Amino acid sequence: KAGVTQTPRYLIKTRGQQVTLSCSPISGHRSVSWYQQTPGQGLQFLFEYFSETQRNKGNFPGRFSGRQFSNSRSEMNVSTLELGDSALYLCASSPSTTNEKLFFGSGTQLSVL
Amino acid sequence: SQQGEEDPQALSIQEGENATMNCSYKTSINNLQWYRQNSGRGLVHLILIRSNEREKHSGRLRVTLDTSKKSSSLLITASRAADTASYFCAMDSSYKLIFGSGTRLLVRP
Numbered sequence: 001k002a003g004v005t006q007t008p009r010y011l012i013k014t015r016g017q018q019v020t021l022s023c024s025p026i027s028g029h030r031s032v033s034w035y036q037q038t039p040g041q042g043l044q045f046l047f048e049y050f051s052e053t054q055r056n057k058g059n060f061p062g063r064f065s066g067r068q069f070s071n072s073r074s075e076m077n078v079s080t081l082e083l084g085d086s087a088l089y090l091c092a093s094s095p096s097t098t099n100e101k102l103f104f105g106s107g108t109q110l111s112v113l
Numbered sequence: 114s115q116q117g118e119e120d121p122q123a124l125s126i127q128e129g130e131n132a133t134m135n136c137s138y139k140t141s142i143n144n145l146q147w148y149r150q151n152s153g154r155g156l157v158h159l160i161l162i163r164s165n166e167r168e169k170h171s172g173r174l175r176v177t178l179d180t181s182k183k184s185s186s187l188l189i190t191a192s193r194a195a196d197t198a199s200y201f202c203a204m205d206s207s208y209k210l211i212f213g214s215g216t217r218l219l220v221r222p
Binding site: 004033035042043045048055056058088090092097098099100101102103104105106107109 | 143144146148153154155156157158161201205207208209210211212213214215
């Protein structure tokens with residue numbers, strides 16, 4: 001089985017732009033979670049989707065949004081990028097709703113200049 | 114803000130020694146998990162302990178959980194250079210997994 005795939009691996013944007021990150025979960029996994037990882041704040045929960053519905057959302061501004069498609073693939077979008085949005089964005093999938101074991105992708109490293 | 118703190122923040126040991134990492138949390142949990150992350154890559158699930166369990170083993174890993182103190186520890190026995198990584202505890206509460214601040218482990222050959 002292929003693992004969780006995140007694209008692109010690296011991304012460089014400038015302030016004010018918007019960006020879309022993609023995540024393909026492991027086949028059969030219906031839950032997808034997104035995390036932001038920075039040296040200062042560590043791993044911060046962004047949101048979680050199950051069967052195209054957002055089940056939970058972290059404490060991030062409305063500039064951060066996401067969605068999940070019927071094939072469980074997920075995208076997250078960040079609009080009006082700020083320097084502080086520079087981070088490693090990690091996607092994780094799970095076969096169930098219980099979050100008992102998350103399978104992570106390698107992440108998208110976003111740099112905002 | 115994070116709901117889990119780990120100590121030490123960094124740990125350097127010799128190959129063959131044991132490594133112990135501690136995690137404290139604030140909220141009630143369904144279970145607590147430990148993950149490993151190699152330098153800027155994705156996290157890998159190591160072990161899960163449920164809120165009604167006190168100790169669990171998996172290979173060279175031993176995890177304890179004290180819900181009265183809201184704390185957990187991860188022991189890696191007979192460490193190897195390949196164990197060099199960052200280790201995170203993660204609290205499962207209310208449909209989300211909240212990660213601790215992490216411990217950077219360096220195992221010297």
